[in-house]
Amino acid sequence: MSTPNGFPQHSRACVSQSTEGGAVQDLQAKKAGKAAKKEARGDVALPTEGPGRVGTPVRETLKLLPEELKANMKMKSITPRPPRKPRLERAASLDEKSWRRWRRFKTSQESLTDPNDTSSSNGSLQEASPSPPSRGRASPCHPCCQQDSLHSSPDASEASPVGKSRGGASDLGKRASEISSAFGGLLRGKPFSGGKPRLSQIMPARPLPPMELNVASHTLRTANRIDSDCLDYRHYSQHKFGRVSSSLSDTRLHGNGMVYDNCSTDSMKSTFSLLTPIRAKDVRSRSYLEGSLMASGALLGAEELSRYFPDRNIGIFVATWNMQGQKAMNLDDFLLPTDPDYAQDMYVIGVQEGCPDRREWEIRLQETLGPHYVLLYSAAHGVLYMSVFIRRDLIWFCSEVEYATVTTRIVSQIKTKGALGICFTFFGTSFLFITSHFTSGDSKVNERKLDYNKTIQALTLPKNVPDTNPYRSSSSDVTTRFDEVFWFGDFNFRLNKDRETVDSILNQNPDTDVSKLLVYDQLTSEMSRGSIFKGFQEADIHFRPSYKFDIGKDSYDTTSKQRTPSYTDRVVFRSRYKDDIQAVKYSSCPVIRTSDHRPVFALFRVKVRPGRDNIPLAAGQFDRELYLMGIKRRITRELQKRREQKDQKSSSICSIS
Numbered sequence: 001m002s003t004p005n006g007f008p009q010h011s012r013a014c015v016s017q018s019t020e021g022g023a024v025q026d027l028q029a030k031k032a033g034k035a036a037k038k039e040a041r042g043d044v045a046l047p048t049e050g051p052g053r054v055g056t057p058v059r060e061t062l063k064l065l066p067e068e069l070k071a072n073m074k075m076k077s078i079t080p081r082p083p084r085k086p087r088l089e090r091a092a093s094l095d096e097k098s099w100r101r102w103r104r105f106k107t108s109q110e111s112l113t114d115p116n117d118t119s120s121s122n123g124s125l126q127e128a129s130p131s132p133p134s135r136g137r138a139s140p141c142h143p144c145c146q147q148d149s150l151h152s153s154p155d156a157s158e159a160s161p162v163g164k165s166r167g168g169a170s171d172l173g174k175r176a177s178e179i180s181s182a183f184g185g186l187l188r189g190k191p192f193s194g195g196k197p198r199l200s201q202i203m204p205a206r207p208l209p210p211m212e213l214n215v216a217s218h219t220l221r222t223a224n225r226i227d228s229d230c231l232d233y234r235h236y237s238q239h240k241f242g243r244v245s246s247s248l249s250d251t252r253l254h255g256n257g258m259v260y261d262n263c264s265t266d267s268m269k270s271t272f273s274l275l276t277p278i279r280a281k282d283v284r285s286r287s288y289l290e291g292s293l294m295a296s297g298a299l300l301g302a303e304e305l306s307r308y309f310p311d312r313n314i315g316i317f318v319a320t321w322n323m324q325g326q327k328a329m330n331l332d333d334f335l336l337p338t339d340p341d342y343a344q345d346m347y348v349i350g351v352q353e354g355c356p357d358r359r360e361w362e363i364r365l366q367e368t369l370g371p372h373y374v375l376l377y378s379a380a381h382g383v384l385y386m387s388v389f390i391r392r393d394l395i396w397f398c399s400e401v402e403y404a405t406v407t408t409r410i411v412s413q414i415k416t417k418g419a420l421g422i423c424f425t426f427f428g429t430s431f432l433f434i435t436s437h438f439t440s441g442d443s444k445v446n447e448r449k450l451d452y453n454k455t456i457q458a459l460t461l462p463k464n465v466p467d468t469n470p471y472r473s474s475s476s477d478v479t480t481r482f483d484e485v486f487w488f489g490d491f492n493f494r495l496n497k498d499r500e501t502v503d504s505i506l507n508q509n510p511d512t513d514v515s516k517l518l519v520y521d522q523l524t525s526e527m528s529r530g531s532i533f534k535g536f537q538e539a540d541i542h543f544r545p546s547y548k549f550d551i552g553k554d555s556y557d558t559t560s561k562q563r564t565p566s567y568t569d570r571v572v573f574r575s576r577y578k579d580d581i582q583a584v585k586y587s588s589c590p591v592i593r594t595s596d597h598r599p600v601f602a603l604f605r606v607k608v609r610p611g612r613d614n615i616p617l618a619a620g621q622f623d624r625e626l627y628l629m630g631i632k633r634r635i636t637r638e639l640q641k642r643r644e645q646k647d648q649k650s651s652s653i654c655s656i657s
Contacts, residue, residue, distance in 0.1 A: 300427045300611035315344035319601035320488040322352045326594040331368040334589045347389040350435025352490045354385040366630025374622035377401035382415025399425040400616040406458040408451045419455040428611025430468045432482035436489040493523035494566040536572040539583035546598040569600040580607040
């Protein structure tokens with residue numbers, strides 16, 4: 001006997017959930033019969049949560065059905081559809097993708113459990129059971145279906161309220177109700193729309209990681225943020241390169257709430273670059289034509305200065321040499337002494353009685369210093385030469401270079417005596433370098449003081465570059481118009497002592513104790529009186545007199561004149577601000593013997609201050625032709641040296657035994 005719906009009448013007893021209330025039993029049986037009928041027609045699609053996870057238990061359950069039910073049921077095979085193609089947008093990190101996926105599932109869950117929509121068969125089952133059933137009265141579903149249902153949704157047991165059968169129900173009705181309860185546990189509480197299956201609720205296996213302020217992908221994050229795991233890079237660079245460089249990071253990037261990511265210094269780790277990453281907004285804002293002292297966009301400002309010199313000190317090499325018109329050979333021991341571990345930032349070399357070919361002398365300097373340095377400026381006054389070399393990455397922070405000359409011997413057509421000055425501004429600090437050749441003669445101290453006074457009055461510097469502190473300048477003294485002044489040359493001051501006494505002192509103290517000699521030094525005496533080099537200082541002298549030697553030998557004058565050894569070649573300095581200049585080394589180079597003078601050099605650490613961009617800039621100007629010629633000659637010399645070493649190794653001596 002069948003019901004009006006065409007389903008066997010005895011199946012009503014299989015879907016009852018309780019023995020209480022006959023009306024409730026009839027209503028529940030009718031609902032279960034409708035659900036089973038829809039399943040037999042194939043209107044319900046199997047969920048596509050995963051291949052082999054849901055489909056396999058359902059197929060095993062269908063094997064248990066009688067043959068007549070299999071004939072009436074027409075199950076549709078549903079092919080899982082691939083997920084939608086993502087829209088073209090910026091790349092997302094794994095954390096962001098997980099968060100979006102979880103958010104999408106949560107939104108689907110909220111829409112599926114909409115209380116305003118109650119048109120599904122599952123919704124009818126939920127309405128039929130207003131109160132959750134007890135555990136002891138639950139229907140014993142098939143183990144596979146029950147296990148899958150529990151794995152698919154945490155509420156599967158609550159969504160399948162199928163009770164035990166009271167009366168004599170057939171096996172067909174029981175299994176139909178079991179399939180109905182299994183499908184009710186697998187499916188959500190809302191019907192399929194448009195025939196598209198919806199997955200059951202999926203909760204994350206573990207709590208999601210906290211979201212960062214910046215969810216950009218790993219490859220799109222900029223490299224100007226320093227990671228916590230890369231903080232030792234500054235220490236490594238200091239150990240490897242000798243000085244901490246602020247180009248490792250922009251100091252403004254620390255402590256401003258920006259997110260530090262693991263890819264921020266990948267490039268710097270791999271290349272050990274000291275160049276500072278430049279942000280796009282900085283490129284937009286900088287004009288390089290005008291800027292204040294502390295402005296972030298100022299080329300010569302504090303921020304740019306701190307990038308290259310965190311301690312705001314630069315190294316300067318200052319040297320003087322009376323070449324006596326001779327050509328120089330190897331200058332490595334002169335310009336690159338072995339005592340300091342690192343080369344300096346600036347090299348200033350002044351020569352007196354220079355070689356006739358000035359260009360050859362400059363090429364030799366460029367060849368010795370190598371490709372790391374460029375010739376910022378060079379000038380000459382007769383046989384007085386001065387060359388200023390600077391590290392090639394610092395030429396952008398220099399102003400225009402100006403020079404002036406003074407002749408102290410008017411009657412001479414050959415300008416062998418006089419002074420040459422070169423000045424420029426580096427960041428916000430103005431520099432003046434003067435090389436001089438004063439009047440010679442043991443007793444001509446007054447003439448030398450006149451040369452000094454004429455030089456400080458006649459040097460017309462600066463010309464176009466503004467004075468950094470005009471309130472402390474004097475129109476009668478050029479050395480007061482600059483922050484840092486270095487004066488070096490052959491000053492020709494002698495020792496006021498006879499040759500025998502000086503030789504005896506030198507023989508007693510062959511090394512560096514020359515304090516007894518300095519008691520007779522004319523320049524030290526005049527400077528203590530304040531009659532010359534006012535405001536200047538000189539580092540302690542610990543080297544033997546630089547004049548007068550026999551050419552090619554280490555012995556002092558052995559000619560009939562028997563000139564007294566003296567400290568004629570000197571380097572003095574002065575500063576507007578106390579302790580701005582620190583002398584690191586003051587010595588001579590005894591291995592160069594081509595002249596009767598030994599070269600004298602000094603190493604300084606000089607404090608540099610930030611400046612303004614309202615000065616005429618050199619804009620990276622340097623002597624490009626000299627640079628190429630020096631590098632070419634350096635390569636040629638290196639190849640020749642290698643060839644000689646190869647020939648020496650290939651040669652052999654045969655012996656006959």
